[in-house]
Amino acid sequence: MAWANTEIARQLEEIAELLRLAGEDAFRVRAYERAAAAAGAAEVDLGELDEAELTEVKGIGASTAAKIVEFRATGEIGLLSELREQVPPGVVELTRVPGLGPKTARRLHAELGIGGLDDLAAALEDGRVAALDGLGERSAARIAGGLERIGAKDTDRTPVADVVDLAVELCRRLEALDAVERAAPAGSLRRMRETVGDLDVLVATSSPAEVAETVRGDTDLVAEVLADGDTKLSVRTRGPGVQLDVRLVEPEAWGAALVYFTGSKAHNVRLRERAVRDGLTVNEYAVADRETGQRRAGVTEEEVYAALGLAWVPPPMREDTGEIEAAAEGSLPQVVTEEAVVGDLHGHSDVSGDGRASLEAMVAAAAERGLAWWAVTDHAEDLTMNGASRADLLARREALPALAERYGLALLDGLELNIDGEGGVDYDAEFLATFDWCVASIHTMLERDGAAQTGRLCTAMANPHVHAIGHPSGRLLGQRPGYDLDWERVIATAVETGTALEVNGALRRLDMPAEVVRRAVQAGATLSLASDAHTTGGLANLTWAVRTAQRGWAPASAVLNTRGLEELRAFVAAKRERAR
DNA sequence: GCCGTTTTCGGCCCGACTGTTTTCAGTCG
Known part of the structure; x- marks a missing residue:
């Protein structure tokens, strides 16, 4: 399997969760949580390190290293198998109820024989929960309320698009x-x-x-x-x-509180540990001297980080995946910012069927947003419901110069091509060569397996007229998972062929996912940020693309949208040249 | 279980809210 790290991280997380439910020492639980985070964020493939090299990864010690080796050799970790035997699945399920933690879940199982949510509902109903020592009517009512809330949804997290x-x-x-x-x-x-x-x-x-x-x-x-x-x-x-x-x-605690409530929790824990080493203490009100209580910082985030000897960390990077160490030694990458983004590489007009605004309205909105250039990428003809014909596209092309002149920005004559079952795309090479910018995306045969989808993307990238792959994973958050792609191969092919990989900012997509963005950046891939706007308001999605790129630690230099028009054209020309 | 500018042993981040045990435990973030 490519990138063993993700699977190792998942197994270690499960160990941590089950140890917590088993009532194990909290520090041991935390050690596994940290090992999981370290595995998930490791820049090397843990599948290729020997046991001694594994212990050099911060957060992984001798015990975890041995378990990783065991996992590679046997496909499972003995401790995890034992824990799965020992901790009833029902107890795990109980802790999904908000307000019901590991201690109470264990007691409910041990003392009342509750093995799942249905049992819990019954025990709440007949008063057995309220009768437990240390609980009472109000605790039982609280748990009942939590149970009702998770009953209404199949997941306890909400797509960001909804909030x-x-x-x-x-x-x-x-x-x-x-x-x-x-x-x-x-x-x-x-x-x-x-x-x-x-x-x-x-x-x-x-x-x-x-x-x-x-x-x-x-x-x-x-x-x-x-x-x-x-x-x-x-x-x-x-x-x-x-x-x-x-x-x-209070207003004077704004910065400290913003750090505290932005999290992540793991990031905050690291900050406070650093503070302790420096004789300081951090809470949601201030950074203060541990001995004297004297206040050192708190009004702005910048001064809070500075008081801890750290550069300010962009919020999307605050996941304790190496950002604090980098901020301490001054090696935090200067990630792409909204100010640095001067263009948008994927958007639609009503020239193709699902665009909801006229070409002129879209151009006006792009200019209003302050973009120096905008690529209009209407759907190509193979998308039978929505695609534009050659004639539509040629007419659109005629209209572009006057619109560019009127609204004061450069316009790229673009397409969103459809990747067919074999990795081919719309039109012929001659016609494609007349366009400035072509994104190619999968819109059909979504149910094919990961190997097939990986093959379709890689074949499309080999086409000299395909400049970027749109919404590569195909996921729709809260609706459908992405394809089971071999990301390593997709990323390697993008680098080899000089094809950009899109970071689509539509909130239902956020595609590529941030963790894949990070791997792509490490591998030297080029990113295209995209609003994928179908309305004038949709252009605002470029913001979410930027923040997703930040979560993936993408520097401005890896992002096409920070480049001037000439550099962008050079990227396109380089790919055509390479294919000769 | 991990780690070391004080440590190879003995620590390991901080506070709010709730309910119930009048001094604290559990949960959450």
Whole structure:
């Protein structure tokens, strides 16, 4: 299997989870969590290291190294098999209930024989849960509420696409209040994870009670209040029905709180460990001297990181996958920023069937956004429902110069080609050669296996007129998983053929996934960032493409969208040249 | 289980909220 790291990380994570449920020492659990994170983020293929080399990876010691070797030799880890025997699957299931942790799950199983969610529902119903020592009616009601919430959905995480609008609107309403100095999304939304467990919004205010009262009273927003304290209000929302945590902090703690509530948890733990070594302490209010309590930083994120001897870390990189070490030694990559992106490489007009705005409206919106160049990539003819004919495309081509002149930006005459079952694309080479920019994507035969899809992409990349692969994994978040691609081969082929791999910012796609972006960047691939806009508003998706690229540690130099028009044309020409 | 600018042993990040055990445990992030 290519890239053993992902599978090793998954196994180690499962060991950590089961050890926690078995009531093992918390530090041992954490050691496995860290080993899993280290394996997932390792830049070398752990499948190719011997046992001694494995222990040189930070976070992997002798014990874990032996287990990795065992996994490679036998396909399984004995400890994990034992734990799966020892910890009933029902207990694992119980901890999916919000508010029900490992201790309670174990007791429910041991003392009441509860083996799953159905048993739990019955025991809540007949009062056995409430009768346990240390629990009571209110604890039982809380667990019942949690059980009801997960019953409504098949997953406990929500695609980021479903909550972005809510977060933006809430922050807008909050900032309109006199009592609020600032409001911003934090948590996994700010880190640009593709799904969120809950929605964190941070508010700087000197009148927390007033703000909390306003939010609680917003019946458009709030379905139910889950927790209510001086610094935190937690509610379940209407609409997407997610848990929303509103954190209320004094304005002078804004930076410290933003770091704290942005996370990730693993990143924060690392920060606090560093602080301890330096005689400091970090919490959500400030960085302070451990001995004297004297405050060192807290107003801005930059000063919080600086007080810890670190460069500011872009939020999408805060996953404890090496960013803190890099920030300490000054080797943090200068990842691509929104300011550096001057063009968009994938977008549609109503020349093809699913575009919802006219070519002129799209060009105007691209200019409004401040882009120096915009590629219009309407669907090509093989997409029978939506594709544009040759005649449509030639007419579009005629219109481009005048629009470029009128709106003051360069326009690339582009296509989104369809990769057929054998890796071929629309039109003939002669016609394709007349276009500036061609993205090729899979739109049909989505059910084929990973080997077939990998082959289709690689064949398409060998075509000298295919400049980028669009939404490579084919996933739709919350709807369908991506193809089971051999990413190593896809990435290697992209590098060999001089083909860009797209980072599609449509929130249902976020494709390539950030972890694949990181591997592609390490392998020297070139990235094309794309809004894949079908409406004028869709151009804003370029922001999510940038943040996904940041999560993948992509430097501006790896991203075509940071380049001027001449450099972009040189990339296209180089591929055609290579194919001669 | 991992690790070392104080350590090869003995530590290992920090605080809010809730409910129930009037001083704390469990859960969460």
